[in-house]
């Protein structure tokens with residue numbers, strides 16, 4: 681079967697987006713791995729599926745698969761690309777969209793100049809809901825990794841994140857540390873590992889070793905998790921610019937019980953077809 685796709689990115693976090701409203705196909709984990717392969721396939725961090733809504737309260741169903749073929753709950757940079765895709769493919773004319781993900785319903789707002797604002801929903805800190813093996817909820821936890829102990833924040837933005845504050849993010853060896861944190865036994869569903877350097881109360885530098893992918897050029901949910909953790913610790917103000925290796929995101933969080941708002945760019949790289 682031949683499937684049409686669009687290659688997109690949000691701050692360098694890249695996607696293959698497939699419209700399963702107009703096309704029909706059942707994709708298996710090995711298809712996702714093949715599509716994501718940067719030598720034998722198209723190449724991407726995640727594959728995003730656009731599907732018809734499962735209920736009248738939402739406009740679409742948005743499904744996300746990591747490069748390793750695993751389905752995940754949430755993807756922030758992908759959500760922005762999703763909003764641009766459905767409008768440019770004329771699947772909707774709405775500027776404000778509600779989409780259902782495995783991590784909950786999120787609201788997308790398409791702005792001028794291909795910027796999209798996303799209400800990523802309320803962050804979750806209860807260890808059992810992350811999931812994270814801690815007996816009690818705390819502002820930070822100690823995580824033993826090889827011969828070091830890291831102080832981490834554990835946050836779910838629909839998907840699990842462990843955030844560590846460091847003095848110099850560029851000096852961190854993510855190739856070495858990333859897989860050890862991702863697969864740490866205290867995170868039974870694995871975890872996205874973020875390393876944050878605080879530049880000022882309104883600006884951070886962030887690198888993220890993503891679960892099921894490796895280090896990416898940007899992680900939207902990772903940026904939300906880092907800002908939420910930094911706010912809780914009193915290191916940041918409620919509106920923060922996050923500098924990632926692939927670009928900048930604006931994140932704000934009014935506080936407990938409120939959704940985290942992420943705004944950032946979207947880009948279309950090329951269109952193509954692939955044989956499944």
Ligand SMILES: N[C@@H](CCC[C@H](N)C(=O)O)C(=O)O
Nearest residue numbers: 755756757839891899900901
């Ligand atoms: N790149 C994403 C996150 C994608 C999913 C993540 N790797 C996971 O496994 O939870 C983003 O922009 O949020």
